[in-house]
Amino acid sequence: MNSKIKLESVNPAYRTFLALHVSITFIFIMGVAAGLFIWAPFFAAETPRLILQCIIASFAVLWLIFVVFWAPRRYRVTHYYVADDYIGFVVGAVWHTEVVVTFNRLQHLEIARGPLERMLKLSRLVLYTAGGSTADLVIPGLTMPQAEQLRDQVLHELCQEELTDEPITTATTKGQADD
Amino acid sequence: MTKETTQWLRLPPVSLVYFFLKSIQQLVKQGYQMVPSLVAAWVFIEGIRKWVPLLTAAALAVFVLTVILRYLRFSYQVTSVRVQVKQGVLKRSELSLDMDRIQQADIQLPWYLRPFNLRVVRLESAGSKGQEVVLVGLTEQRAVEIQEAVQAVSAQSSGLIESSELAINSVTPSSAADLELRLPLKEVMKIGLMLNPLLIVGLIVSFIFSNSMTRDMMEEWVEHFSGQFEGTLVAVVLLVGVVLGVLLLAVIVSTLFTANTYYNYHLQRFGQRYSYSAGFLSKLTRSFTIRKLQGVVIRQGIIGRILKRFSGELAQAGGVGVKKERFLVPLLTAEQKQYLLADLKIPKDTTWAKVHPWAMTRWLLLPSITIGAFTTIWLCFIAAAALLALNYLGWRKRGWYFDGHWFGTRKGLVGSVERWLPAPKMQNIRWRQGPIQKRLGIGNLRVASASVNYHLRDIREQDALAMQAELIELTRTCNLHWM
Numbered sequence: 041m042n043s044k045i046k047l048e049s050v051n052p053a054y055r056t057f058l059a060l061h062v063s064i065t066f067i068f069i070m071g072v073a074a075g076l077f078i079w080a081p082f083f084a085a086e087t088p089r090l091i092l093q094c095i096i097a098s099f100a101v102l103w104l105i106f107v108v109f110w111a112p113r114r115y116r117v118t119h120y121y122v123a124d125d126y127i128g129f130v131v132g133a134v135w136h137t138e139v140v141v142t143f144n145r146l147q148h149l150e151i152a153r154g155p156l157e158r159m160l161k162l163s164r165l166v167l168y169t170a171g172g173s174t175a176d177l178v179i180p181g182l183t184m185p186q187a188e189q190l191r192d193q194v195l196h197e198l199c200q201e202e203l204t205d206e207p208i209t210t211a212t213t214k215g216q217a218d219d
Numbered sequence: 220m221t222k223e224t225t226q227w228l229r230l231p232p233v234s235l236v237y238f239f240l241k242s243i244q245q246l247v248k249q250g251y252q253m254v255p256s257l258v259a260a261w262v263f264i265e266g267i268r269k270w271v272p273l274l275t276a277a278a279l280a281v282f283v284l285t286v287i288l289r290y291l292r293f294s295y296q297v298t299s300v301r302v303q304v305k306q307g308v309l310k311r312s313e314l315s316l317d318m319d320r321i322q323q324a325d326i327q328l329p330w331y332l333r334p335f336n337l338r339v340v341r342l343e344s345a346g347s348k349g350q351e352v353v354l355v356g357l358t359e360q361r362a363v364e365i366q367e368a369v370q371a372v373s374a375q376s377s378g379l380i381e382s383s384e385l386a387i388n389s390v391t392p393s394s395a396a397d398l399e400l401r402l403p404l405k406e407v408m409k410i411g412l413m414l415n416p417l418l419i420v421g422l423i424v425s426f427i428f429s430n431s432m433t434r435d436m437m438e439e440w441v442e443h444f445s446g447q448f449e450g451t452l453v454a455v456v457l458l459v460g461v462v463l464g465v466l467l468l469a470v471i472v473s474t475l476f477t478a479n480t481y482y483n484y485h486l487q488r489f490g491q492r493y494s495y496s497a498g499f500l501s502k503l504t505r506s507f508t509i510r511k512l513q514g515v516v517i518r519q520g521i522i523g524r525i526l527k528r529f530s531g532e533l534a535q536a537g538g539v540g541v542k543k544e545r546f547l548v549p550l551l552t553a554e555q556k557q558y559l560l561a562d563l564k565i566p567k568d569t570t571w572a573k574v575h576p577w578a579m580t581r582w583l584l585l586p587s588i589t590i591g592a593f594t595t596i597w598l599c600f601i602a603a604a605a606l607l608a609l610n611y612l613g614w615r616k617r618g619w620y621f622d623g624h625w626f627g628t629r630k631g632l633v634g635s636v637e638r639w640l641p642a643p644k645m646q647n648i649r650w651r652q653g654p655i656q657k658r659l660g661i662g663n664l665r666v667a668s669a670s671v672n673y674h675l676r677d678i679r680e681q682d683a684l685a686m687q688a689e690l691i692e693l694t695r696t697c698n699l700h701w702m
Contacts, residue, residue: 125695134654136662140687141647142695170536170702171646171667201698207510208699209641211397211491212562 047119047130053160054118054181058111060156066103070096120179122193127167129177141177143197145169151187163187167194227294227305234355236331237339238290242282295354297365299372302342304352316352318372320344322511322535322702323544326362328502338362342369343544351544366506370492398488398562402550406528407481410549411474413523413530481549488562493533493546507546510700511535513670515563515639517556524634529556533563534670536702564624565639571618571629575661578617578677579610619675621686623693626666628673640668643697645690650683666690669702 077092117133126142147170153163165187167177182190260267267274288308296303302321304314325341332338332355340354340362354365445454482499494506514534523529531548551559557567583606591599613632620627627639645666652662656677664683666673675683 126691136650136652136657138650139647140649140691142645142691144697145646145694145701169646169667170669171672176647176667203698203700206699207491207508208643208697208701209509209512210564211488211493211509212564 045121045123045128047121050115050118050120050179050181051162051183051186052115053162053183055112055115057156057160057162057181058114059107060160062106062111063103064156066099066106070099073099115181118181122190125197127177127194129179139177141167141169143194144201144203145171146194146198149191149194151184151191153184165190225296225298227296229294230290230354231337231356233332233335233337235286235290237329237353237355238286238293240331242286242289246282295352297368299368302352302354302365314352316342316344318369321369321372323505323507323546324366324369325506325544326366326504328498330500332356340365341544366504370506370508396487396489398486398493398559400486400548400551400555400559402481402484404478404482406550407478407484408474409526409528410481410530411477412470413520413526413528413550414473414477477549484549486548495546495548505544505546507533507535509563511702512563512641513644513668514641515560515565516671517551517560517637517639518634519631519636520634528552531556531559536669563639565627566620566622566625569620569627571620571627572682574614574617574619574675575659575677575679576614577656577659577661579607579614581610581676583607583610619678621689623689626673626686626690628675638671638673640666640670640673642690643693643699644668644701645694648687648690650687652680 073095113133114131117131119130121128121130125144126140128138128140130136130138147168149165149167151163152166157163161183162180163182163184165179165182166175167179169176179187179190261271285308289306292308292311293304293306295305300318302316302318304316306312306314321342321344323341323343325339325343327339327341329339335356336359337356338359338361340357342352342354342365344351357365441458444458445451448454448457479499479501481497484495484497486493486495488494491509492506493509494504496502496504512533513536516532516534517529518531519529529551531551533546533548535546548559561567583603586606587599587603590602609632613630616629616631616635618629620629621642624642625639626642626645627637629635629637646669647667649665649667650662651665656662660680661677662680662683664675664678664687666675
């Protein structure tokens with residue numbers, strides 16, 4: 041990444057989104073475990089109580105770590121940047137990832153919102169290129185005006201783009217082959 | 220040039236054969252999942268058995284009627300700018316395919332159209348959601364006209380009209396070709412071997428063991444077979460003989476199959492258009508402009524290495540498993556490989572940069588520990604040593620190359636796979652670094668193209684970031700057509 045490019049932070053509500061997202065996943069896992077304990081007598085009878093308590097305790101500790109430490113940290117290390125002709129997304133402190141897409145390779149882009157994001161007034165900007173079947177770059181934790189402004193900025197850059205008729209790839213011409 | 224047809228046209232009645240074959244193929248592909256429920260109905264619902272002949276006849280009648288209706292409801296229109304197709308029985312659809320979006324135009328002469336001397340034109344559009352139009356039963360002249368119209372549009376849009384490029388039939392033998400490559404029958408026979416018959420045997424074995432019925436039948440047969448002999452040795456020798464016989468049969472089948480597909484293979488380039496023709500029972504003529512090239516793949520498997528032969532692919536948009544009709548050069552000698560790469564302006568004396576030795580530790584610890592946990596500690600060490608040796612061989616072959624025009628990667632163990640991407644055609648780039656990689660100053664770089672993704676694991680951070688910056692710069696400043 042170019043050191044002169046300014047990194048933009050995502051909205052602080054993204055931290056709450058991450059904490060809620062993790063909590064829902066943990067509640068789902070705990071719900072499945074509780075269901076097994078209540079409705080599957082074999083599971084309740086055969087599993088020693090101490091092991092069960094240890095599993096529940098470790099899940100609770102893990103959940104606490106994710107909510108108290110991981111979510112705020114993840115929010116702090118989630119950034120995006122917009123340069124003259126390209127857009128980038130940087131995330132992760134321990135496992136660091138950076139994705140860059142140049143505007144002239146964009147196929148289409150969309151603004152997406154899930155129920156949690158809608159509740160927190162957040163949205164995601166999703167960018168697609170011809171490389172791969174899934175989204176190539178996703179910038180989460182944007183407010184709706186932020187996402188719309190970013191989308192318009194990218195679309196404006198795309199409209200400015202002028203392509204010449206010449207192709208990138210050409211085969212060797214006879215003169216070149218002789219060289 | 221194509222004659223403009225503004226009215227909707229029908230295909231000739233002989234194309235019903237195509238619709239039948241296509242419907243049977245779809246039925247086999249999707250219908251085999253119904254087999255367990257049909258068997259269950261036969262076993263458990265006794266009353267249904269007497270109705271089976273009637274139900275079969277009804278199903279057959281519905282099938283035939285559907286095929287005929289599919290044929291009757293199919294109509295098309297070809298103009299100089301687009302091809303339009305109306306099709307479907309219950310769900311009607313109208314597909315419009317612009318000529319400049321067509322990346323490949325094939326003319327086929329399938330066995331069932333040979334007596335009528337009619338052709339099949341297959342047009343495939345570019346993009347990740349590639350669409351296909353198949354026009355069956357056209358005269359040779361009409362098929363060539365349509366192919367020419369596609370070529371003319373792509374030549375115009377790339378500004379590369381040359382007199383030789385729009386030759387009437389781009390695969391007729393011609394000394395005017397800019398590149399020419401022929402495969403004699405002796406070479407074509409080697410393609411089947413290179414496809415590795417072990418794969419076919421593997422598929423048969425995996426099918427046998429995929430469900431309990433065939434597995435039990437197989438076990439029963441082996442037991443019955445062994446029981447016929449007094450000594451175990453005789454039975455084992457005979458069983459090995461049977462296995463070798465199956466292997467030999469697979470070799471013969473795969474050789475004959477590929478010999479039929481690639482018989483009389485003839486690759487040519489006129490101007491910026493590559494085309495090839497091949498086939499014995501069904502003849503195929505395939506062409507595409509280099510403007511649409513998204514990558515080049517050169518492969519050499521174990522058998523290819525023994526035979527000192529390679530295979531190549533001029534990759535277009537649409538990834539592995541997505542694109543059905545690929546532009547293949549099935550067999551190349553080392554000289555022909557260099558000839559083709561030079562024609563594509565790919566550098567010939569390549570020095571592959573190596574990835575960090577840490578790459579050798581991948582898939583080392585976990586499998587070794589698992590083996591050790593279930594057996595003995597010694598086996599854990601032996602497995603670790605064997606895996607390390609394998610990883611070392613893989614690491615020696617792994618490499619990358621970048622010269623500002625082409626980006627290439629190479630990998631392999633005994634054989635090798637070289638992939639080349641025209642650098643400014645990059646779609647996106649991703650850099651990823653884990654905690655250990657960060658300490659070692661390495662990481663993983665993924666360069667995505669419209670064809671396949673190029674993965675460089677455990678590449679040095681300094682090299683990766685410099686290459687990332689250069690690739691972004693190249694792509695962002697490139698205002699030439701990439702598709």
